[in-house]
Amino acid sequence: MRLLGVELRRLAARRLIVLVLLGGLAATVLIVVGAWFSAQPPTEAQLAEAQTMYEQELEYWEQNGEQMVTDCLESEEVDSELEGEDVDYGCDQMAPQLEWFLPYSPPLEEVFTSNLTTMAFLPVMLMLIIGVTVTAAELSTGTMSTWLTFVPRRTRVVLSKITASALVAVPLTALIMALVVGGLYGVYAFHGTTGTISVGLWTEVVWIALRTIALGAVTAAVGSALGVLLRHTAVALGLVFVWSVVVEQILRGTAPGLQPYLLSMNLIAWVQGGTSYWINECRDSADGVLCEGIERTLSMGAASIYLGVGTVVVLLLATLVFRRRDVG
Amino acid sequence: MGQTDYAIVTRELRKTYRGARGRHVAVDSLDLRVPVGGVHGFLGPNGSGKTTTIRMLLGLVRADSGRMRIFGQHVPEQLPEVVGRVGAIVESPKFFPSFTGRTNLDLLARAIDAPRGRVDEVLEATGLRERGADRYRGYSLGMKQRLAIAATLLKQPDLLIFDEPTNGLDPAGIHEIRGTMRRLADEGRTVLVSSHILAEVEQVADTVSIIGRGRLLATGPVADVIGDRTAAVRVGVAEPERARQVLETAGLLVRVEGQHLMVDGERDPARISWLLGTNGLWVNELAPVRVGLESVFLELTGSTTLGADDSGTSPGGEPRSPSLGTEGGAR
Numbered sequence: 153m154r155l156l157g158v159e160l161r162r163l164a165a166r167r168l169i170v171l172v173l174l175g176g177l178a179a180t181v182l183i184v185v186g187a188w189f190s191a192q193p194p195t196e197a198q199l200a201e202a203q204t205m206y207e208q209e210l211e212y213w214e215q216n217g218e219q220m221v222t223d224c225l226e227s228e229e230v231d232s233e234l235e236g237e238d239v240d241y242g243c244d245q246m247a248p249q250l251e252w253f254l255p256y257s258p259p260l261e262e263v264f265t266s267n268l269t270t271m272a273f274l275p276v277m278l279m280l281i282i283g284v285t286v287t288a289a290e291l292s293t294g295t296m297s298t299w300l301t302f303v304p305r306r307t308r309v310v311l312s313k314i315t316a317s318a319l320v321a322v323p324l325t326a327l328i329m330a331l332v333v334g335g336l337y338g339v340y341a342f343h344g345t346t347g348t349i350s351v352g353l354w355t356e357v358v359w360i361a362l363r364t365i366a367l368g369a370v371t372a373a374v375g376s377a378l379g380v381l382l383r384h385t386a387v388a389l390g391l392v393f394v395w396s397v398v399v400e401q402i403l404r405g406t407a408p409g410l411q412p413y414l415l416s417m418n419l420i421a422w423v424q425g426g427t428s429y430w431i432n433e434c435r436d437s438a439d440g441v442l443c444e445g446i447e448r449t450l451s452m453g454a455a456s457i458y459l460g461v462g463t464v465v466v467l468l469l470a471t472l473v474f475r476r477r478d479v480g
Numbered sequence: 481m482g483q484t485d486y487a488i489v490t491r492e493l494r495k496t497y498r499g500a501r502g503r504h505v506a507v508d509s510l511d512l513r514v515p516v517g518g519v520h521g522f523l524g525p526n527g528s529g530k531t532t533t534i535r536m537l538l539g540l541v542r543a544d545s546g547r548m549r550i551f552g553q554h555v556p557e558q559l560p561e562v563v564g565r566v567g568a569i570v571e572s573p574k575f576f577p578s579f580t581g582r583t584n585l586d587l588l589a590r591a592i593d594a595p596r597g598r599v600d601e602v603l604e605a606t607g608l609r610e611r612g613a614d615r616y617r618g619y620s621l622g623m624k625q626r627l628a629i630a631a632t633l634l635k636q637p638d639l640l641i642f643d644e645p646t647n648g649l650d651p652a653g654i655h656e657i658r659g660t661m662r663r664l665a666d667e668g669r670t671v672l673v674s675s676h677i678l679a680e681v682e683q684v685a686d687t688v689s690i691i692g693r694g695r696l697l698a699t700g701p702v703a704d705v706i707g708d709r710t711a712a713v714r715v716g717v718a719e720p721e722r723a724r725q726v727l728e729t730a731g732l733l734v735r736v737e738g739q740h741l742m743v744d745g746e747r748d749p750a751r752i753s754w755l756l757g758t759n760g761l762w763v764n765e766l767a768p769v770r771v772g773l774e775s776v777f778l779e780l781t782g783s784t785t786l787g788a789d790d791s792g793t794s795p796g797g798e799p800r801s802p803s804l805g806t807e808g809g810a811r
Contacts, residue, residue: 298574302588476542479540
């Protein structure tokens with residue numbers, strides 16, 4: 153516990169933490185500013201312009217709407233026969249609506265359900281940087297050797313550093329998530345466009361935030377382990393970048409069946425409580441090869457097992473390597 | 481001397497590194513004994529295995545084979561039990577550059593549960609009290625070295641290991657570090673100082689071990705090991721090549737330096753004068769000079785170069801130990 157306390161003090165004294173926090177705040181401000189513009193209700197000018205266009209469209213609809221619906225229904229019928237199943241072209245929703253001509257403003261509900269997962273990866277990436285640099289900087293600068301001449305029990309040393317990274321990540325991730333959620337709600341509330349947010353949605357938002365905080369802590373720990381293994385911050389972060397941007401994207405394109413085994417897919421499934429992906433299933437038919445898109449789900453439980461096993465493997469490997477490796 | 485009379489004992493210590501050019505033996509069957517108390521110089525050319533040996537003793541590097549003991553405790557297995565008695569600076573001081581000197585020491589003090597106020601004491605003892613609040617990156621080389629010494633003193637150690645402590649220091653800094661090492665030894669501690677500079681060790685050490693290519697070449701009191709090897713005689717003569725042959729035939733170790741001959745390990749100019757005179761060679765200069773570690777090293781290995789064919793040991797493969805009465809060097 154003493155070592156853990158020292159590591160937490162060391163982290164608290166590091167300027168990197170402040171820089172990461174400032175980076176997180178800057179990114180949060182950008183997100184909130186973006187939301188500010190999209191949450192704004194339409195201006196008088198936009199309303200007037202939309203009204204004019206709506207009236208023009210309505211006039212056209214009144215003259216031709218009946219024929220348009222008839223044509224639509226005929227197309228539905230023909231295509232249903234061709235496809236062998238009912239198709240729906242929305243012929244009953246063809247009458248023009250005013251909102252079609254207004255700038256699109258995503259409701260807060262949609263922002264919370266769709267965009268929050270993407271935003272959650274901001275603090276997670278920042279925690280990865282913190283975790284990596286905690287150990288890699290010490291190994292690359294040689295301060296680790298000074299430390300080991302005072303505390304030679306290597307397992308304790310590496311575990312204290314990994315644990316400290318994870319613990320520091322909890323309040324930092326929580327702070328950034330709180331600012332993102334609070335900021336988004338604040339700008340929508342300011343514009344009076346929050347709409348109705350159900351208790352269920354708030355509960356979902358809280359769960360996403362909690363899972364992001366947990367992921368932030370685990371990512372920081374894994375980052376520290378990668379720092380131990382690779383010894384240089386740039387190398388460790390470069391490897392993560394190459395893996396997530398290059399390798400995973402290539403695999404996703406060339407082998408869609410591997411999607412449930414991709415790190416990015418499992419991270420998304422964990423944060424948003426499960427996700428889905430599409431694969432093509434092809435079969436031979438009289439007309440040739442017939443392919444069909446099939447939606448598959450990746451549950452949060454499966455993702456948690458995948459991430460948990462991966463985390464344990466990386467931490468174990470880092471501990472074993474650090475116990476045996478020569479320290480310069 | 482029994483085991484308890486030695487602060488450090490190594491036996492058949494060996495370490496090899498694998499590199500792009502194959503395996504490199506850094507330390508080879510090293511038997512090192514550092515007596516308790518006083519300053520022990522650990523002398524050897526660059527790349528001779530001094531730092532690797534120190535790193536192995538401190539558990540930073542794993543030995544391939546061999547045994548090590550510090551104050552009778554096997555290391556690295558029992559290092560946690562004995563590390564509180566050992567303070568060490570390996571190569572250059574290494575601290576967090578963005579932290580103040582005091583913060584760096586404070587973290588180390590907390591890690592070993594040093595008593596409150598110990599940081600102030602060691603800052604005071606090393607003359608850094610006024611600069612403790614400054615960031616480490618702003619320290620001069622001398623201040624960095626003093627901070628490293630302050631860190632070693634946090635433990636109140638019985639053994640201090642300084643690896644090339646005066647590297648890069650100005651004369652004042654060197655004098656200060658030398659004085660600090662002497663003072664610590666006079667307080668009853670054991671100081672092991674590694675260096676590739678003969679004069680440095682000669683001025684401060686009581687005992688010395690010389691290594692080359694990872695092997696122990698000589699060990700014992702400074703006066704016995706290097707005292708009689710620090711002299712050479714510069715000879716000016718009209719026919720240097722013939723003079724060299726005459727002296728080498730007489731068993732002397734001779735080097736050519738420009739227009740002069742350097743006769744290593746010979747402290748009696750009269751003998752040289754007599755040898756040359758009896759062969760019809762008349763000297764125009766005969767001056768005793770001090771020699772460097774390289775000459776001592778060459779003399780101990782019986783070699784003429786520091787090259788790859790140098791075995792790093794005496795012909796019998798054993799270290800020459802004047803303290804044990806073994807005569808070393810070509811005479």
